[in-house]
Amino acid sequence: MTAVTEMRSRKGAERRWASLTVLCVTLLLISLDNTILNVALPSVLRSLSATSSQLQWIVDAYAITFAGLLLSFGALGDRIGRKWVFMAGLVVFGGGSALAAWSATPDRLTAARAVMGVGAAALMPCTLSILTNVFTADEERARAIGIWSGTAGLGVAIGPILGGFLLVHYWWGAVFLINVPIAIAGLIASAFLVPNSKSPNPRRADPIGAVLSMLGLGML
Numbered sequence: 001m002t003a004v005t006e007m008r009s010r011k012g013a014e015r016r017w018a019s020l021t022v023l024c025v026t027l028l029l030i031s032l033d034n035t036i037l038n039v040a041l042p043s044v045l046r047s048l049s050a051t052s053s054q055l056q057w058i059v060d061a062y063a064i065t066f067a068g069l070l071l072s073f074g075a076l077g078d079r080i081g082r083k084w085v086f087m088a089g090l091v092v093f094g095g096g097s098a099l100a101a102w103s104a105t106p107d108r109l110t111a112a113r114a115v116m117g118v119g120a121a122a123l124m125p126c127t128l129s130i131l132t133n134v135f136t137a138d139e140e141r142a143r144a145i146g147i148w149s150g151t152a153g154l155g156v157a158i159g160p161i162l163g164g165f166l167l168v169h170y171w172w173g174a175v176f177l178i179n180v181p182i183a184i185a186g187l188i189a190s191a192f193l194v195p196n197s198k199s200p201n202p203r204r205a206d207p208i209g210a211v212l213s214m215l216g217l218g219m220l
Helices: 002-048 052-080 082-101 106-134 138-169 179-193 207-219
Strands: none
Touching: 002 052, 002 082, 002 106, 002 138, 002 179, 052 082, 052 106, 052 207, 082 106, 082 179, 106 138
16 A cells, blocks of 8 residues: 555656646746847848837837736636646747748737737746646745746746857747747647646636736836
8 A cells, every 4th residue: 555655656746847847848938039039130130121110029029918918817827727828828829939930021020929928928827826736845846946947047048049059050930930849849748747727716807907907017
């Protein structure tokens, strides 16, 4: 009986750390996108004949939609299930990345970046919520959050390096296209490894508050 219990405990621990791997890879994807584009902007300028104002919107469209929807998507995950919002975010982020890679005009690239921001807003809060739900022991949770935080910093650091490598060997769209296979792999892995959870006592839906938070954070 003790051997069976130990085996189940070991399998549970392996599953928890496998879930953390999926969450960290996804978080790395989001944090990478904040810096990898900066390296590609001169190439985008030449290829799409974009103005400085258009380049600014290509960068900011992602940040504005990401910030504006972050709180609302976090609350949505608590209500309907964090895994479902997380997986939907991967689909939207991967689709937006594919659209960005093949954009022929600055306006299309700006729209694709906004779509990517929507996907990132669905992913970011769910990664931390799922993590805290999976790791219930204080010591393991502290370690997991430390790894999660370090992954975000790692993405910011390696973004310019990876972007430079891709630009040397491929065209500027590769800085977006690299997200697609990672998003697909994360979607498949999360279907099997990431458990679903939601708040046991969800608050009443507040659509007016959600709209105000989107407008307020977006305008800010």
